[in-house]
Amino acid sequence: MIAMVADRVFFQNTEKPKERPYVVFRQFAWTEPLAVGKVPTIEYEIENISTTQEVQLDMWGFTSSYIDYPEPGVGLPYPHPLVSGAAPVATPTPRSSEIIYYRPEKHKRVKMLPTQKLVERITLDTGLTAEQIAALNEGRDKARLFVYNRGKYTDEQGTSYDFTSCHEYDVVSFPRLIRCDDSVTIKDLP
Numbered sequence: 001m002i003a004m005v006a007d008r009v010f011f012q013n014t015e016k017p018k019e020r021p022y023v024v025f026r027q028f029a030w031t032e033p034l035a036v037g038k039v040p041t042i043e044y045e046i047e048n049i050s051t052t053q054e055v056q057l058d059m060w061g062f063t064s065s066y067i068d069y070p071e072p073g074v075g076l077p078y079p080h081p082l083v084s085g086a087a088p089v090a091t092p093t094p095r096s097s098e099i100i101y102y103r104p105e106k107h108k109r110v111k112m113l114p115t116q117k118l119v120e121r122i123t124l125d126t127g128l129t130a131e132q133i134a135a136l137n138e139g140r141d142k143a144r145l146f147v148y149n150r151g152k153y154t155d156e157q158g159t160s161y162d163f164t165s166c167h168e169y170d171v172v173s174f175p176r177l178i179r180c181d182d183s184v185t186i187k188d189l190p
Contacts, residue, residue, distance in 0.1 A: 018052045018053050018155075018156070018157075019050060019051070019052055019053070020050075020155070021048060021049075021050035021052075021053040021054075021055050021114075021153070021155050021161075022048075022049045022050060023046060023047070023048050023049070023055060023057060023112065023153045023161075023163055024046070024047055024049055025044060025045070025046055025165060026045040026046065026047050026117070027043070027044060027045040027176070028042065028044045028045075028147075028165075028167045028176065028177045029042065029043055029044075029175045029176045029177060030042055030043075030174065030175040030177070031043050031121065031175075032175075033174075033175075034128055034133050034136070035127075035133075036127070036128070036129060036130045036133065037127055038127055039123055039124055039125075039126060039127045040123070040124045040127070040128065041121055041122070041123045041124075042121065042122050042123075042124075042147060042177070043119065043120070043121050044119070044120055044121075044122070045117055045118070045119045046112075046117070046118045046120075047115070047116070047117045047118075048112040048113065048114060048115065048116050048117075048153075049115065050114050050115070051114050051115060052114055053114060053155050053156050054111060054112060054113045054114060054116075054156060055111075055112050055153040055154060055155055055156075056109065056110075056111055056112075056153060056154045057109065057110050057111075057112050057118075057151070057152075057153045057163065058107055058108070058109045058151060058152050058153070058154075058163075059107070059108050059149050059150070059151035059163065060105050060106065060107040060108065060149065060150050060151070061102040061103060061104065061105050061148075061149050061150040062103075062105060062122050062147070062148075062149040063100075063101070063102050063103040063105075063147070063148055063149070064124045064125060064145065064146065064147045064148075065100040065101070065145070065146045065148075066128070066132060066143065066144075066145050067100075067143065067144050067145075067146075068132070068135050068142065068143040068144075069141065069142060069143065099185045099186075099187060100146055100148065100184065100185070100186050100187075101186070101187055101188065101189045101190075102148070102149075102150060102186060102187070102188055102189065103189070104189070108120075112153075122147075124147070128145075136169055136171065137171050139171065140170075144168060144169070145168065145169035146166060146167070146168050146169075146180060146184065147166075147167050147168075147177060148164075148165060148166035148167065148180070148186055149164065149165055150164050151163030151164055151165065152164075164186075165179075166179065166180035166184055166186060167179060167180065168180050168184075
């Protein structure tokens with residue numbers, strides 16, 4: 001005799017599946033206004049927004065780069081036909097991209113529990129001159145100041161996620177720094 005048993009649960013997993021953790025910057029801001037002779041300091045807040053997983057955060061290569069443009073709004077020339085069929089000519093265009101470089105630096109590693117926040121400060125390498133501060137306050141066509149780092153965080157299963165970041169001075173959003181746009185490329189030093 002063969003009997004069938006249907007709709008029976010012999011084992012049920014009661015453990016809640018773990019969500020993918022996310023680590024985010026909640027704040028990235030100057031601690032005080034830019035001033036001649038003072039080395040600028042930035043305070044940042046990072047949060048592990050996962051409610052179920054701790055992560056191992058690893059950040060390195062915090063670097064700052066100041067770039068000024070002697071002729072605002074003028075970048076590299078590109079071919080542009082003035083008349084259909086005419087030969088391309090060099091026409092000045094606004095800067096469309098920047099390449100900046102990481103500085104080798106020791107790693108900062110920290111374990112972050114679920115929902116934990118971390119507040120840290122970093123100090124730039126040098127202060128800014130009056131001319132540099134004035135150029136930054138005129139806008140992105142005159143000068144730009146970037147603060148960037150490499151990073152990653154690893155979950156309990158050993159999966160790593162990129163945590164590289166780039167922030168930029170913006171006179172309108174001061175004291176907060178804004179995220180760098182896609183025109184910025186960061187590379188290792190040659």
